[in-house]
Amino acid sequence: MARLGINDPELEKFIYSNPDAAVFAYPRRGQFALARVAGNGQVISLSMYVEGARNRNIKTTITRDAKGLTVASAPFKFDSHNSMAAIRVGRSFAAEAREAGVPSDIIADANRVEYRNSPLLRKAGRGDTVSLIYENRFIDGHLVSTGRLLGIELQHGKEVTPLYWFEDGTKGGGYYYANGETTEQTFRRYPLNSFRISSPFTTSRRNPVTGRVRAHEGVDLAAPRGTPVYSVSDGIIEAADSSLSGYGNRIDINHGNGYSTRYGHLKGYAKGIRPGVFVKKGQLIGYCGSTGVSTGPHVHFEFHVNGRPVNPVKVAIQTNARIPSRYYAAARPRVTALARQMKQLDAVQTASNGKTVPVMSADQVKAALAAADTPASKKKQQG
Known part of the structure; x- marks a missing residue:
């Protein structure tokens, strides 16, 4: 009470004798109180704000x-009002975020966001950008606490991963893509939209060209020459060449977490497909063909788990994972607005030549974006 300038014995007696006022007797750390106090120290009004579950x-x-x-x-x-910051990672994300004015609890929350069964920011390195949107909570115009981390985006080289918080029926909710898809790794079952299996996965098969009996470590998906071939999941291209005997033009993709896939006998590669390139699930990577040891147009498709080939038809994979529709529908307007704010923040950072954008309110980001679009600003950037 003394910290609020209160010297009121009558108030103290009232608090300890009235059960309805017990919250004032034993306040918890971090609770917010507002007081109007007369010149003699007597309370005119005293309010205690207690945050509860749900x-x-x-x-x-x-x-x-x-x-x-x-x-x-x-x-x-x-x-609630949102604050935003875009952190260009140098020596460490946490150090740069603190310098940019990001609260320590938001930094901690960012480091806890999971992506593909590991912390999203584990792969954040020098030169990457981590963009954050979080809420600040006010009472009667007073900033009382930092709320939830609402959105986080990691720009890791050319790979961009934007995630947003959803209530999903679990304690604390979770982070998903803006369309409600989970961050857990998901796969297409097959890399073609239309095909027939002309040769199955087997431990013993007579090769129709060589006549040799050996394992067939994938499935052959027959389709017309030139049929589009898609990556079955997110990953990094490890090979895109014809150096592997018998496979003709082939692509190898490392999907992380012990998963990799191979696509053989391709007619050719999609634009930009080369080793080291990150591809998304469902992205066009090549075209069905008959290069290498082949009797007709098809894609030889292999699926490897921890380096060992498994049957692509039967391997246990997560093919679709989304937040329950009722939670997505409730959050969609809010998340759509957050995604728009994230794009505005990205544009402000781009206009600043990729430098860190310190903590700003949503209105300040809009103003900075408008200023960057002025003719004078563009002339200065060009100069």
């Missing part, structure tokens, strides 16, 4: 009038 927040207020002290409680809502 937004059941209670404001308890003691008021003094001519008749004495009374107490009343009512629900309240925080006023």
Whole structure:
């Protein structure tokens, strides 16, 4: 009470004798209180704001009038406003984020966001950018706490991963793509949209060209020459050449977590496909052909787990994972707005030549973006 300038014995007696005012007797660390105090130290009004589970927040207020002290409680809502920052990683994300004004609890939350069964920021390195959107909570115009990390985006080389917080029925919710897809790795079952299996996975098969009996470590997907071939999941191209005997033009993709795939006998490669390039699930990588040891147009498709070939038809993979539709529908307007703010933040950082953008409000980001679009600003950037 002394920190609020209160010197009021009557108030103290009221608090300890009235069960409805017990929240003032034993306040928890971090709780927010507002007081109006007369010059003599007596309370005119005193409010305590208690945050509860599932937004059941209670404001308890003691008021003094001519008749004495009374107490009343009512629900309240925080006023929330978003803050944003884009951190260009140098020596460490945490160090640069602190220098940019990002609160320590938001930094900690960012480091806990999972992507593909490991922390998203584990692969953040020098020159990458981590963009953050988080909420600040206000009561009667007073900043009282930092809220939730609402959005995080990692630009790792040419790979961009934007994730947003959704309530999903679990304690604390989770982070998903803006369209509601999970961050867990998912796969297409096959790399072609239309085909027939002309030769199955087997431990013993007579090769129709050489006549030799040996294992067939994939499935042959027959389709017309030139049929588009797609990556079955996100990954890094490890090979795109004809150096492997019998496979003709082939592509090898490392999907991480012990998963890799191979696509053989291709007619050719899609534009930009080369070793080291990151590809997304469903991205065009090549075209069905009959190069190498082949009797007709098809794609020889292999699926490897920890370096060992497995049957692509039967391997246990997650083919579709989305947030339940009722949670997605409820969050969609909010997440759509966050995704728009993230694009604005990215544009501001681009206009600053990729430098760190310190903590700004959403309105400040809009203003900075508008300033970057002025003719004078463009002339300065070009000069």
